[in-house]
Every structure is written in structure tokens, then in C-alpha cells.
Amino acid sequence: MIGKLVITAAVAVAVLLARAGGDVARAQARSALDIYVIDVEGGNATLFVAPSGESLLIDTGNVAPAAAVRDAGRIMDAVKDAHLLQIDNLIITHWHGDHYGGLAELAKQIRIRHFIDHGANTQPTPAVDEFLGKVYPQLYANATHTVARPGDAIGLAGVDVQVVASAGETIKTALPGAGAPNPYCAIFKDGRNNPEDQASLGIVVTFGKFRTVHLGDLTKNKEFELMCPDNRIGTVDLFLGLHHGQDTSNSEVMIHATRPRVAIMNNGTRKGGEPDTMWVLHTSPGLEDLWQMHFSQLSGQEYTVPGMFIANLLDDQQDAMPIKPINNPPPGPDRPDPPAHNGPAHWIKVTAQTDGTFTVTNTRNGFAKTYEAK
Numbered sequence: 001m002i003g004k005l006v007i008t009a010a011v012a013v014a015v016l017l018a019r020a021g022g023d024v025a026r027a028q029a030r031s032a033l034d035i036y037v038i039d040v041e042g043g044n045a046t047l048f049v050a051p052s053g054e055s056l057l058i059d060t061g062n063v064a065p066a067a068a069v070r071d072a073g074r075i076m077d078a079v080k081d082a083h084l085l086q087i088d089n090l091i092i093t094h095w096h097g098d099h100y101g102g103l104a105e106l107a108k109q110i111r112i113r114h115f116i117d118h119g120a121n122t123q124p125t126p127a128v129d130e131f132l133g134k135v136y137p138q139l140y141a142n143a144t145h146t147v148a149r150p151g152d153a154i155g156l157a158g159v160d161v162q163v164v165a166s167a168g169e170t171i172k173t174a175l176p177g178a179g180a181p182n183p184y185c186a187i188f189k190d191g192r193n194n195p196e197d198q199a200s201l202g203i204v205v206t207f208g209k210f211r212t213v214h215l216g217d218l219t220k221n222k223e224f225e226l227m228c229p230d231n232r233i234g235t236v237d238l239f240l241g242l243h244h245g246q247d248t249s250n251s252e253v254m255i256h257a258t259r260p261r262v263a264i265m266n267n268g269t270r271k272g273g274e275p276d277t278m279w280v281l282h283t284s285p286g287l288e289d290l291w292q293m294h295f296s297q298l299s300g301q302e303y304t305v306p307g308m309f310i311a312n313l314l315d316d317q318q319d320a321m322p323i324k325p326i327n328n329p330p331p332g333p334d335r336p337d338p339p340a341h342n343g344p345a346h347w348i349k350v351t352a353q354t355d356g357t358f359t360v361t362n363t364r365n366g367f368a369k370t371y372e373a374k
């Protein structure tokens with residue numbers, strides 16, 4: 001009887017394997033951590049896929065009806081490329097429209113099993129408060145909802161995900177291997193800080209010897225709290241996001257002290273990449289390459305990286321970009337729209353191995369570069 005049961009089970013497994021075909025082969029072959037940095041026009045959407053097939057999405061792109069549909073669609077393109085049937089974990093770093101904006105649209109298209117955030121909105125705004133009061137609770141009603149605190153771990157099989165900042169609090173003790181005095185604290189200069197950016201939920205991700213960090217839009221004052229007097233994060237291979245490359249974040253205490261080999265900036269066509277930020281990045285010790293979602297008008301050719309490292313063009317692409325950065329036009333009714341990019345979009349894909357080797361690919365032009373383990 002037992003023998004027959006075993007045989008029956010074995011036959012059943014064989015049938016399932018035959019039916020699943022290629023998907024099983026792909027799942028068995030997967031040994032790397034994949035990271036998709038998705039173009040959501042100066043917002044954020046970054047998708048991690050563990051070797052097990054478990055997933056973690058950070059943020060869902062922009063609000064406003066058309067942008068939300070566009071950005072949810074671009075996230076779904078990456079989801080399909082990764083053969084995901086669900087999103088296991090979703091972090092909304094903070095309650096700004098360029099981070100949670102596409103969530104309701106995305107939730108119509110794929111099951112999200114675990115919603116993670118920093119808690120209440122700290123910057124009262126009618127549209128956000130209405131979303132949090134009426135829409136968001138319905139989205140997680142049949143899922144798990146976690147308000148994360150610094151020191152919490154987020155479950156992603158085979159990958160260590162540590163929360164280092166949330167709701168304005170930061171970890172008080174250094175991560176394993178970190179905690180050295182930070183020499184850049186002496187030259188720290190604070191900047192403008194709005195409440196919600198400061199509340200960003202930030203994580204450090206470790207996959208074998210590979211380490212990366214994503215801090216949402218965490219501002220300079222919180223970078224200082226997290227990194228001074230001692231560097232509680234340590235060093236990373238890859239710095240993700242960079243608050244779109246805006247100069248309210250990205251102080252030397254964070255960028256220079258974590259010594260990323262590679263940084264990927266989720267900037268827009270006229271958002272982020274300002275000269276001050278580019279200066280910090282280009283002078284960061286040990287930085288081998290900066291990759292960008294877009295050329296930013298705020299960089300000009302003077303500060304930007306070569307086009308090979310830039311993932312997206314414009315709907316109405318110019319032959320050349322001006323050398324000189326433009327000044328960011330002041331807010332108000334006369335503010336011109338930034339150059340549009342609503343057509344086909346390209347992600348930057350990172351594939352990391354447990355030995356610390358990682359490859360970055362620009363899917364617009366096929367340019368890829370492997371950073372060998374050190």
C-alpha cells in the first residue's frame with residue numbers, strides 16, 4: 001500500500017513536471033538574484049527576484065490616471081520577464097505620488113501577498129489621505145500588512161533584507177561587519193528635508209557576498225543619523241535609487257562612506273541629476289560606474305554619464321543634449337512640462353551571484369558590464 005502510494009505520487013509529479021515544462025527548467029536553473037530597475041519617469045519601481053522565484057517590489061511608480069496605468073504596465077512587463085505569478089512582498093517606501101502612485105492599478109493586474117510600509121502619512125495631502133483611508137485597506141484586506149521598523153527583517157528566501165530606516169527612525173546598532181568611524185561626518189551639510197521623504201523605509205539587501213542598498217527618498221538629515229559618527233551600513237557593491245539623484249539626499253556621509261562600485265539613479269528627464277549630486281557621485285571613492293534611467297536636463301552633458309549607461313530616450317528625441325545643465329524651473333502655472341517619455345521604456349537589469357560578481361545590463365542598447373567579485 002505504501003509502495004503504491006509512493007509510485008502514484010511519483011507519477012503525479014512526473015505529469016506535473018511534464019506539464020510545467022519550461023517553467024520548471026527555468027526555476028531549477030535560477031541561481032542569481034535579479035534586480036529590475038524600472039523606468040517610471042522619475043518615480044521609483046525596483047523589483048528583486050530571488051533564486052527561489054520569490055519577489056520583492058519596492059514602490060509602484062507615479063500617480064495621476066495616465067501615469068499610473070503607464071507605470072503599472074511597465075512594472076508588469078518586468079514581472080512577466082521574470083515569470084512571476086504573484087508579488088510576494090511589496091514595500092511602499094513613503095506616501096508620495098511618485099512611489100505609491102501605480103499601486104491600485106498594479107493590484108488589478110497581479111496578486112500582491114504582503115504589503116509593507118512605514119505607517120501613517122506624515123505630510124497631510126488630500127489625495128494621499130483619501131488613498132490611505134479608503135483604497136489601501138481594501139488592497140491589503142486579503143493579504144498581509146506590516147508596518148516595518150528599523151531592525152526588522154523582510155522574508156525573501158535565500159536573501160537577507162534588513163530594514164535600516166522607517167518613519168524617521170534609523171537602526172541604532174551597526175549591521176554585521178559595519179560600524180567603523182565615518183570620516184565624512186566632519187564635512188556634513190544638511191539640506192531641505194520634507195516630512196515624508198524623511199520617513200522613507202530603507203533596506204540593505206545581502207545575497208552571499210553581494211550587498212546593495214535602497215533608501216527610498218531618505219533625506220540628508222537621516223543619512224547623517226544613520227551614518228554618523230559610525231557607519232552602521234558598511235560598504236555596498238551597488239547603490240540603488242539615490243532619491244532620483246536629487247540633492248536633498250546623497251550626502252558624502254552616505255555615498256562616499258558606503259563606497260558603492262556601481263550606482264543606478266532612478267531620475268527623470270528633468271528630475272534629479274543636479275550638478276551637486278553628480279559631483280558627489282563622480283567623486284565617490286571606488287565608484288566604477290553610474291547608470292541612469294534617463295539623461296536629465298538638470299545634468300547637461302557636463303555632468304551626465306555616456307549614453308551607453310543611460311536606459312531611456314525621449315518620445316521626441318533630440319540629436320544632441322545641451323552641454324550646460326538647465327536650472328530647474330520654479331513651481332507654478334508657467335512651469336513647462338519636462339520632456340515626455342510615454343512610449344516604450346527600458347529597464348536596467350542587475351544579475352548578482354553569491355560570490356559578489358554582478359552584471360548590469362542596459363536593455364535599450366544591449367550594453368552589459370560585469371563587475372567581478374573583489
Ligand SMILES: [Zn+2]
Pocket residue numbers: 039040041294312341345
Ligand atoms: Zn522614461
Ligand SMILES: [Zn+2]
Pocket residue numbers: 042043044096098099217243244
Ligand atoms: Zn520620490
